[in-house]
Amino acid sequence: xxxxxxxxxxxxxxQTATIIMAHGLGDSGAGWIFLAENxxxxxxxxxxxxxxxxxxxxPITVNSGMSMPGWYDIVRRRDDVDFNESMHDEPGILxxxxxxxxxxxxxxxxxxxxxxxxxxxxxxxxxxxxxxxxTTPHKLAGVFGxxxxxxxxxxxxxxxxxxNGANKDTPFFMGHGDADQVVSYKWGVQTAEFLKNELGxxxxxxxxxxxxxxxxxxxxxxxxxxxxxxxxxxxxx
Numbered sequence: 654x655x656x657x658x659x660x661x662x663x664x665x666x667x668q669t670a671t672i673i674m675a676h677g678l679g680d681s682g683a684g685w686i687f688l689a690e691n692x693x694x695x696x697x698x699x700x701x702x703x704x705x706x707x708x709x710x711x712p713i714t715v716n717s718g719m720s721m722p723g724w725y726d727i728v729r730r731r732d733d734v735d736f737n738e739s740m741h742d743e744p745g746i747l748x749x750x751x752x753x754x755x756x757x758x759x760x761x762x763x764x765x766x767x768x769x770x771x772x773x774x775x776x777x778x779x780x781x782x783x784x785x786x787x788t789t790p791h792k793l794a795g796v797f798g799x800x801x802x803x804x805x806x807x808x809x810x811x812x813x814x815x816x817n818g819a820n821k822d823t824p825f826f827m828g829h830g831d832a833d834q835v836v837s838y839k840w841g842v843q844t845a846e847f848l849k850n851e852l853g854x855x856x857x858x859x860x861x862x863x864x865x866x867x868x869x870x871x872x873x874x875x876x877x878x879x880x881x882x883x884x885x886x887x888x889x890x
Contacts, residue, residue: 657681657682657707658707659682659704659705659706659707659756660682660683660686660704660705660706660707661702661703661704661705662686662689662693662702662703662705663702664699664700664701664702665693665699665700666699666700667700668700668701668702668765669700669701669765669769669884669886670698670700670701670702670765670769670770670771670794670884671701671702671703671704671760671765671769671770671771672698672701672702672703672704672770672771672773672880673704673706673753673756673757673770673771673772673773673782674688674703674704674705674773674774674775674778675706675708675724675753675772675773675774675775675777675778675779675781675782676705676706676707676708676722676774676775676776676777676778677774677775677776677777677778677779677800678713678721678722678723678724678727678776678777679721679722679723680722680775681707681708681722682705682706682707683705685705685775686703686705688703688873689703689705691873692877697877697881698880698881698884701884702760702765704756704760706752706753706756707722708722708723708724708749708777708778709722709723710722710723711723711725711726711745712726713726713727714726714727714728714729715727715728715729723745723777724745724746724749724777724778724780724781725741725742725745725746725748725749725777725781725804726742726745727742728741728742741804741805743805743808746781746784746804746805749781750781750784750785750788750789753772753781753782753785754785754789754791757770757772757789757791757793758791761791767791767792767793768792768793768794769794769884770791770793770794771793771794771795771796771797771880771883771884772785772786772793772795772796772797773795773796773797773798773799773826773876774797774798774799774801775798775799775800775801775868776799776800776801776835776836776866777801778801779797779798779799779800779801779827780798780801780802780803780804781804782796782797782798782801783796783798783801783803783804783825783827783844783848784803784804784805784809784812786820786823786825787809787812787813787816787820787848787852787854788809788812788813788815788816789816789819789820790815790816790817790819791819792819792820792823793819793820793823794823794883794884795823795824795825795826795879795880795882795883795884796820796823796824796825796826797825797826797827797828797876797879797880798825798826798827798844799827799828799829799868799872799876800828800829800830800833800835800836800841800866800867800868801827801829801836801841801844802836802837802840802841802843802844803840803843803844803847803848806847809852810851810852813852818853820854821853821854821855822855823854823855824855824856824857824879824882824883825845825848825854825855825856825857826856826857826859826875826876826879827841827844827845827856827857827858827859828858828859828861828868828872828875828876829841829842829858829859829860829861829864830860830861830862830863830864830865830866830867830869831860831861831862831863831864832862832863832864832865833864833865833866834865834866835865835866836866838860841858842858845858857879859872859875
């Protein structure tokens with residue numbers, strides 16, 4: 654099951670890096686293209702290619718089985734379960750991890766080193782990016798998740814063994830509004846703590862006062878600083 658082809662914003666100069674940004678439930682890649690447009694207008698990341706993948710349309714159980722773009726099914730409302738309870742659509746999560754991994758390996762095949770690739774997303778897309786970053790054997794430049802939460806908390810350690818510590822030194826950035834009405838703020842906090850304490854990742858977590866389930870310009874500016882730090886020019890470039 655595949656979504657529509659990813660939206661791509663090519664680099665303006667010789668490409669030296671790639672940013673992959675995954676959208677949330679019910680959205681599309683086009684919903685986040687403003688990131689690239691914002692940075693392009695301001696002359697930022699001109700050597701970076703942006704990839705905005707589209708999730709397939711799948712039935713979502715908590716939405717009465719209605720089909721919509723989603724990286725995996727949501728079987729129960731998040732506020733009805735404990736943080737680490739196994740409530741997740743594991744086949745869907747693994748299928749979407751394969752999709753994101755293919756985007757990474759496509760960039761590697763095109764000549765971009767994996768450690769010049771930043772993977773991230775919002776909500777479901779952020780959850781998928783965190784999960785993929787923690788379990789992939791490809792060394793990434795950085796991983797970010799906005800307004801998101803941990804997937805497969807009861808099994809992720811086993812999946813992380815497949816990565817052989819590839820991203821133990823890779824910076825992770827998480828941002829979450831403390832007024833999020835969709836994904837509990839405390840879940841974001843707990844996810845960051847789990848990544849640090851249980852999986853050994855380097856995680857920067859930022860709280861946005863009064864922010865609901867969305868991103869604001871302060872968060873986007875903080876994300877820009879994070880990405881700029883991840884993609885510092887190297888002598889070989």
